[in-house]
Amino acid sequence: MTVLVIAEHNNSELHAATLAAITAATQISDAVNLLIAGNDCSSVAKAAARVQGVSRVLLADAPAYEHQLAENVAPLVVRLAEGHTHLLMPATANGKNLMPRVAALLDVAQLSDIIAIKSTDCFLRPIYAGNVIATVQSKDSLKVVTVRATAFEPANAEGGNAAIDQVETSEDLGLCQWVRDDVTESTRPDLTQAEVVVSGGRGLGSAENFQLLEALADKLGAAIGASRAAVDAGFVSNDLQVGQTGKVVAPKLYIAVGISGAIQHLAGMKESKVIVAVNKDEDAPIFQIADYGIVGDLFDILPALSAELDRSVNRP
Amino acid sequence: MKVLVAVKRVVDYNVKVRPNGDGSDVEIANAKMSMNPFDEIAVEEAVRMKEAGTATEAVAISLGEAACQDVVRTALAMGMDRGVLVETDERLEPLTVAKLLAAIVKREQFDLVILGKQAIDDDSNQTGQMLAALLGWPQGTFASHVAVDDDRVQVTRETDTGSQTLSFQLPGVVTSDLRLNEPRYVKLPNIMKAKKKPLEKITPMELDVDISTHLAIIAVAEPTQRSGGIKVADAKELVEKLRNEARVI
Ligand SMILES: Cc1cc2nc3c(=O)[nH]c(=O)nc-3n(C[C@H](O)[C@H](O)[C@H](O)COP(=O)(O)OP(=O)(O)OC[C@H]3O[C@@H](n4cnc5c(N)ncnc54)[C@H](O)[C@@H]3O)c2cc1C
Numbered sequence: 001m002t003v004l005v006i007a008e009h010n011n012s013e014l015h016a017a018t019l020a021a022i023t024a025a026t027q028i029s030d031a032v033n034l035l036i037a038g039n040d041c042s043s044v045a046k047a048a049a050r051v052q053g054v055s056r057v058l059l060a061d062a063p064a065y066e067h068q069l070a071e072n073v074a075p076l077v078v079r080l081a082e083g084h085t086h087l088l089m090p091a092t093a094n095g096k097n098l099m100p101r102v103a104a105l106l107d108v109a110q111l112s113d114i115i116a117i118k119s120t121d122c123f124l125r126p127i128y129a130g131n132v133i134a135t136v137q138s139k140d141s142l143k144v145v146t147v148r149a150t151a152f153e154p155a156n157a158e159g160g161n162a163a164i165d166q167v168e169t170s171e172d173l174g175l176c177q178w179v180r181d182d183v184t185e186s187t188r189p190d191l192t193q194a195e196v197v198v199s200g201g202r203g204l205g206s207a208e209n210f211q212l213l214e215a216l217a218d219k220l221g222a223a224i225g226a227s228r229a230a231v232d233a234g235f236v237s238n239d240l241q242v243g244q245t246g247k248v249v250a251p252k253l254y255i256a257v258g259i260s261g262a263i264q265h266l267a268g269m270k271e272s273k274v275i276v277a278v279n280k281d282e283d284a285p286i287f288q289i290a291d292y293g294i295v296g297d298l299f300d301i302l303p304a305l306s307a308e309l310d311r312s313v314n315r316p
Numbered sequence: 317m318k319v320l321v322a323v324k325r326v327v328d329y330n331v332k333v334r335p336n337g338d339g340s341d342v343e344i345a346n347a348k349m350s351m352n353p354f355d356e357i358a359v360e361e362a363v364r365m366k367e368a369g370t371a372t373e374a375v376a377i378s379l380g381e382a383a384c385q386d387v388v389r390t391a392l393a394m395g396m397d398r399g400v401l402v403e404t405d406e407r408l409e410p411l412t413v414a415k416l417l418a419a420i421v422k423r424e425q426f427d428l429v430i431l432g433k434q435a436i437d438d439d440s441n442q443t444g445q446m447l448a449a450l451l452g453w454p455q456g457t458f459a460s461h462v463a464v465d466d467d468r469v470q471v472t473r474e475t476d477t478g479s480q481t482l483s484f485q486l487p488g489v490v491t492s493d494l495r496l497n498e499p500r501y502v503k504l505p506n507i508m509k510a511k512k513k514p515l516e517k518i519t520p521m522e523l524d525v526d527i528s529t530h531l532a533i534i535a536v537a538e539p540t541q542r543s544g545g546i547k548v549a550d551a552k553e554l555v556e557k558l559r560n561e562a563r564v565i
């Protein structure tokens with residue numbers, strides 16, 4: 001049994017979600033190959049070779065793979081699938097875009113967003129916005145799976161020593177043309193990796209008011225998140241949406257400010273270690289899952305919180 | 317340009333779904349059912365293409381039991397021209413749905429298929445990508461903006477770091493994200509009119525598609541519940557608790 005993990009990366013760095021997928025892979029088998037498909041991405045392959053648990057790095061370095069277009073990458077993965085029993089990728093936007101295409105080309109089912117591995121063919125995955133956990137068994141000889149990164153500990157990024165094999169690449173198939181990426185610039189930690197996340201909802205009222213959250217996030221070294229309502233209203237960009245149809249996060253501390261706690265939002269954050277809610281409505285559903293709640297006006301509480309963090313200096 | 321939109325009948329997003337007594341399936345017998353919210357967005361996009369004159373015909377399709385025609389009728393009331401119901405009582409996996417859709421696309425020569433990015437019941441987020449694979453077509457998934465210019469489509473997609481813009485020649489597949497548009501409300505007269513629009517029924521067998529399953533659902537269970545915590549009086553107490561009790565800052 002050999003697992004092929006498809007790496008999430010940006011041609012210069014391995015994304016941490018890949019490390020979680022590697023952990024999932026090692027729960028299936030000791031033989032774990034890691035595919036780096038990209039352009040000018042040898043530095044990623046070098047980093048990948050040092051990850052513990054990786055037996056072999058497959059490097060597909062060609063212009064056709066630069067933007068992770070599924071039209072080009074899927075045939076590559078299909079070609080490399082032979083000899084593997086499982087194909088795994090983190091359930092990132094790229095993973096969700098690519099893996100169903102791979103599965104259909106191989107005429108097998110795909111399992112989305114697994115959170116645990118029961119056996120080599122049996123997996124747990126959340127459905128209905130995480131209100132139900134389904135145990136799903138695959139009857140296919142090859143399993144194509146996306147992995148929820150927050151559900152698996154990251155593999156150790158150092159200590160491994162895998163060989164790097166160049167694999168045959170292909171030309172751009174010309175089915176789809178990349179036009180541009182609009183990347184939201186941020187100096188904050190990655191939302192899905194941050195230890196502390198401060199999220200704002202409709203209650204913030206405007207994009208300007210998000211600066212109150214920024215101030216708090218600065219003090220805590222936190223990432224900023226948001227509810228769908230805040231994104232739809234244009235307060236912040238779409239890549240900050242936490243929830244069933246946005247990002248899934250599980251930080252040590254999640255602070256929900258002016259967020260009511262709809263199930264679609266909870267689906268993306270309820271695995272956080274400690275949850276804090278700030279809401280003026282004492283019956284807001286978010287309080288049902290919050291470890292610590294403050295009932296009150298966020299426009300009073302946010303500045304007070306920032307000031308309090310400044311004042312008490314006994315940081316650990 | 318002929319547009320096909322896939323609309324799934326799902327448990328309404330306001331319903332909290334639970335496992336049934338023996339944990340073999342979810343309990344949805346009397347639950348309110350609606351069109352998958354992402355599919356409403358897909359329908360809206362197709363209707364706007366019709367109104368803008370870029371689409372010549374817009375067809376809504378659902379796959380599943382007879383009651384799925386309800387969501388097709390809703391799509392017709394929103395402005396789609398006609399409907400198709402692929403009728404079966406079997407559970408359909410995304411790969412099977414994609415195969416059935418591919419058969420319909422080949423039969424009728426559609427230029428663009430719009431699907432929701434994910435169905436909010438099973439949360440698979442697969443069908444559109446699988447359909448594109450089976451047809452050998454390009455895919456513009458998680459679309460927040462779609463612009464059709466003659467036989468090319470430009471799609472802006474929501475990604476983990478912001479957005480990405482792609483361009484491809486039709487035919488192709490697009491899946492809708494939340495911010496593609498705001499679906500219109502259906503007006504009563506349009507519901508009446510929709511009843512007269514054609515709705516074809518066909519079976520998987522007639523389409524010559526194998527619908528046997530690749531996956532077995534072994535069990536469903538409730539996730540471990542979080543117990544609610546405490547209310548604190550003010551910012552000072554919160555910081556104290558986070559520092560000395562929870563030890564997370
Ligand atoms: C298909 C679908 C997918 C969805 N996916 C997601 C998703 O991925 N993520 C997501 O978040 N949502 C998602 N939603 C939306 C979800 O159902 C809710 O509508 C949304 O989460 C609400 O956002 P909110 O809590 O910010 O706004 P509201 O529900 O409007 O809550 C605002 C809260 O702010 C409080 N408030 C207002 N003013 C103040 C103040 N001055 N001080 C303190 N508190 C204040 C209010 O008491 C209220 O509780 C989805 C919905 C659908 C249908």
Ligand SMILES: Cc1cc2nc3c(=O)[nH]c(=O)nc-3n(C[C@H](O)[C@H](O)[C@H](O)COP(=O)(O)OP(=O)(O)OC[C@H]3O[C@@H](n4cnc5c(N)ncnc54)[C@H](O)[C@@H]3O)c2cc1C
Nearest residue numbers: 322323379409431432434435438439440441442443529533
């Ligand atoms: C509790 C439970 C038990 C299950 N048991 C079984 C089982 O025993 N056997 C089995 O094989 N499967 C089973 N399933 C799987 C399930 O029936 C389907 O596989 C799943 O609902 C399809 O995935 P999705 O709709 O999330 O697809 P997605 O890929 O998320 O859907 C994306 C888009 O595809 C389109 N689409 C998808 N399906 C349809 C449709 N039917 N009609 C129209 N458009 C559609 C829509 O545009 C939708 O927005 C079970 C699921 C659950 C939740």
